[in-house]
Amino acid sequence: METMKNKKPTKSELEILSVLWEKGESTVREVFDAINLQRKSSYTTVLKILQIMHEKNFVERNEESKAHVYKAKIKQNETGKQMLNEVMNKVFGGSALKLVQQVLENEVTSAEEMSEIRKMIEQAESEALEK
Amino acid sequence: METMKNKKPTKSELEILSVLWEKGESTVREVFDAINLQRKSSYTTVLKILQIMHEKNFVERNEESKAHVYKAKIKQNETGKQMLNEVMNKVFGGSALKLVQQVLENEVTSAEEMSEIRKMIEQAESEALEK
DNA sequence: TGACATCTACGAAAAACTTCGTATATCATA
């Protein structure tokens, strides 16, 4: 049983989760290195945030070796869903349409990606009809 | 000239902006009332955040009457764009496709809305071809 | 006018989040 209320990760927690999602299980040093590619940070800061996330049950860790190995426990999709819901409700007045519109207008969306998105929607529509 | 660097609103600033975007110009009391429909808060807290946002140039205000009237100055779209970029990069590994996919999977997206989104994409695609 | 409601301004406490230094343990190896 998950006793912990599902809470949103903070900004720096998200930064670290992002690394874990991309690279999978990682040691503190590996996460630290990844983050330092983008901005200066310090080893113990990364360690501390990972420890905090461990307490919060956002990550799990394997303590077998000297350098603990961390692994994201909260799902990329769940987090994305929550965050998108927030943007949708707070910024786009609850409209998925407006949100997607904004994505397509502003993100660098390649023609290829666009066509994939279209296919996906068509498929979702036909599936909806079957129900 | 906008001297102020464009910064992201905080959580509670966003909450208030959301009201201003939806209702347009509002007094502190109106914003306060709107927010209290969703959660308990206190009048002076809302006032304070509005004052802070005024300093930050996120809102403008009309001081003619005793109760000042506030109006959002930063654009809904700009904010949405920024936030979506963050979600896209931190959660969806930079993929607009995955982001949109998540929206369609999880949000309650009506068939109608879905079809509108599809039309929009088709239009965007044909426009892209013309360029 | 006096009593009362409502407003702004503002300081400062409280809470949330981030950063870092230091103590201490462990491991490899010369």
Place this chain on the structure above:
DNA sequence: TATGATATACGAAGTTTTTCGTAGATGTCA
């Protein structure tokens, strides 16, 4: 085994954000 590199734990300072109380101005109306 002594040294140096690298690890965790953890307290506490630093920063940002949120909340609220109080003071004083202004409007309303009996």
